[in-house]
Amino acid sequence: MNNHYVVDKHLDCKINLSEHDAISIDVKRDAKACIFFKTSTGTKSTINVELQENAVCEMFGFFKNKSFDTDIKTIVVHHGKKSKCNQDFRFINKKSNTSFEGKIVIPKHITGCESHMLNKNILLDNQSDAFSKPELEIHNDDTICTHGCTIGALDEEHLFYLQHRGLTYDQAVEVLIQGFTHNRVRRFYD
């Protein structure tokens, strides 16, 4: 499905991605968007974000994949000066494969922009995979830009600790998953 959002002032919404979605979000001058993504079926989706001057976009994705795959591509283009974007996509995979490709474009004369991208993955078994690819096209120095990625299993020491404190293995896993999805930083949005 194609979904096109034009944000003139303010958008705060949740999007449940279906199998094939193409989302485009056009954030106009001085407007703000905050979007939470999830999927209950698995998805292969593209999210295009276009930011005009002083526009703000925050995107949070949390995907708990159990026996289905998730493939997300984001393309964020800063068309206007002083536009800001924050992306935070987290995946927990059980018998699942995920791919996250995030692209940030800041053209030559578009100064004063800020763009952040974070992708974190937990693999709960040996049958799961995670792929992560950041792509940053930054054409001027007057920019704040960060990206980060983690892929790993749950911390064995933490599991041991929680079990020793009387939690069953499954309860300990649940606590660590809660912790993994926690601490999302809303950088720009009140």
Next chain:
Amino acid sequence: MLEIKNLQVEIQDKKIIDGLDLTVNKGEVHAIIGTNGCGKSTLANALVGKNDYEAKGTVTLSGEDILAMDITERAKAGLFMSFQSPPSIPGITNYKLVQHYSTEVQKYKQDIKSLNLLDDWASREFNEGASGGERKKNELLQLLQANPKIVILDEVDTGLDVDALKTVSKIVNEYKSKYGWIVISHNTKVLKELNPTFVHIISNGKINETSDVTLLDRIDKQGFANE
């Protein structure tokens, strides 16, 4: 209460504990001391059932076979270890974790005060942003709620300043008669503060020598060798 007979522990096919015997009764403080790498922490981790620790021999707690239990069952049977380096775990608050043993809120609040922890400790995320000393105090706070049979303090002094150490020894002395204690350290000064009933020297994976607190003075003077 806790009986360990001919305990043998292997980690990745390497034998660390080899034929260790120890009996701990309620009200006794057993100090375990020895050189680095002699197997002190291995003993603690093997007792509480850490994965990859292959333990053989007999360990019973009030007659129950501990080695046949998993980590959670051992904890519920009454084994409590204060960790050498307690982790910080986001996603669960300090109080929420304690609720697995006890829902006595008033006691929890009082214990937070007596340990000089921050007023909002209960609602903070588990050890997040906490100093080494606060983490060790949090272990004791959990101990007091868990009310176990056997307490294992693994390297109790790591990360503690003088004041925090005083708090720890105050707690051990106050609750001495309620539990059986195994206190692991390589610091004789710290162990003296805790006034142990027995002092054991571990070397080559077994208890080499057992005596009373005077053994600590001898170790201070001549080291671990008995000549």
